[in-house]
Amino acid sequence: MSETAPAPAKNKKLLIIVAVVLLAVLSGVAAWVMLAQRSSLDDEEGGRSGRAAQAAAKAPPTFMPMENMVVNLADPGGDRFAQIGITLELADAKAAEQVKTYMPSIRSSVLLLVSQRTTDELLTREGKEKLAQDVRREVSRPLGYAIPKPRKRAAQRDLDDEEEDDDEDERPRRRADDNPVRQVLFSSFIIQ
CATH class of the missing domain: 3.30.479.30 (Band 7 domain)
Known part of the structure; x- marks a missing residue:
């Protein structure tokens, strides 16, 4: 009977290794699915304008x-x-x-x-x-x-800048031309 005792120990170790690998794979799949859902929500909420701008840029005028x-x-x-x-x-x-x-x-x-x-x-x-x-x-x-x-x-702008108050360090950015x-x-x- 001493010969059969080591076999269950090997099976236990193998079973534990398989369970750890399977858990790691499932965790990776779950993380991938969650990221995919998050990016699709981002596309639906705020990313539409980015995709529309890319499509407009690719479309011929x-x-x-x-x-x-x-x-x-x-x-x-x-x-x-x-x-x-x-x-x-x-x-x-x-x-x-x-x-x-x-x-x-x-x-x-x-x-x-x-x-x-x-x-x-x-x-x-x-x-x-x-x-x-x-x-x-x-x-x-x-x-x-x-x-x-x-x-x-540029030359006229430099002259105008000297005449303006120094409080205006930075001009506001203009939004994209649509x-x-x-x-x-x-x-x-x-x-x-």
Whole structure:
């Protein structure tokens, strides 16, 4: 009988080892399931905007050309004019439908905007870039979006900072631009 006594001891040790391994595996599976549930809850509560932003960034934009515009410029004498072709880069087709709805108002605003410019302003790259920003603002306004004013140039900003109180150490951060009007592109730009 002494020969059979060591066998149950080995079986006990083997059974304990199997139980510990099984417990460790089950604990790992339980932890993985809990983390998966937590991340899915995070996605449902606050992560939707992050996923939507990633999807929007991956989606190709929609380009919407506007009819060419011929506008008298604000030069002295009133004999200069500009012919401008504008294409709007929009977030998606839904935004394009919204812009189409307001197109008469948008076109009028853009014509008024361009007619206030002079030849000298529009011949420079900076003048064209400022016009593009202003056109974006005019297109966005009927859609309910406000475009912040462009930042001042560094030299002017430094002068302004010296004049301001020293209490304003840090400017507030701006939130991400969620405007569906992404960019204004010029398809033609002729000044005569």
